[in-house]
Amino acid sequence: MIVARTGELAEELLAAGELRCPLCRDGQLSSWGYGRRRTVRDHDDATITVRPRRTRCRSCSATHIVMPAALQPRHADTTAVIGTALLHKAHGLGHRAISAIMGRPLSTVRRWFRRLPPAHVDRLARAGTEQLLALDPDTFTTLRYQGNMLHHALSLLAAAAYWDRRRYGLDEPRWTLIGMYTRGRLLAPPG
Ligand SMILES: [Zn+2]
Structure with missing residues (x-):
């Protein structure tokens, strides 16, 4: 998993070929569809729905989900x-x-x-x-x-x-x- 400041920023870095594989530390990541859509609870009754980007390393083929930092993986709250x-x-x-x-x-x-x-x-x-x-x-x-x-x-x-x-x-x-x-x-x- 990769944590990004925002999903939009991650998309920009991905398009520019600037996201690197956290596993092999070297490979360039490219888009590889999306992870599961999830809705999490924010303050009060607000909710946020995201479909995290999935990426794949061109070097070692590992896939990594890009998680916006506003969310906590595996938690239903922001x-x-x-x-x-x-x-x-x-x-x-x-x-x-x-x-x-x-x-x-x-x-x-x-x-x-x-x-x-x-x-x-x-x-x-x-x-x-x-x-x-x-x-x-x-x-x-x-x-x-x-x-x-x-x-x-x-x-x-x-x-x-x-x-x-x-x-x-x-x-x-x-x-x-x-x-x-x-x-x-x-x-x-x-x-
Ligand atoms: Zn890699």
């Missing part, structure tokens, strides 16, 4: 929805309160948070650190760890998104950029 739930948790809200605020079943909220082991939260923090150091080292030095690693990781990621938007004039929502930084994995994959 990056923004899941990210907002993580932010509520980082601010100390319990699962029931988050379920009520976000209008999602308690079982869904619990399933998200089961995919948040400490090692994964560390990975989120590393992804945020890497981006923020590249964008604005001064902000990085002001963000001190204060005992809540999830809060720290989300602060690093949000600061990076802030600087990315400001410095490069990116229009994408903050959570979409965070979806990019974390390669479509705000939550740890199953298993």
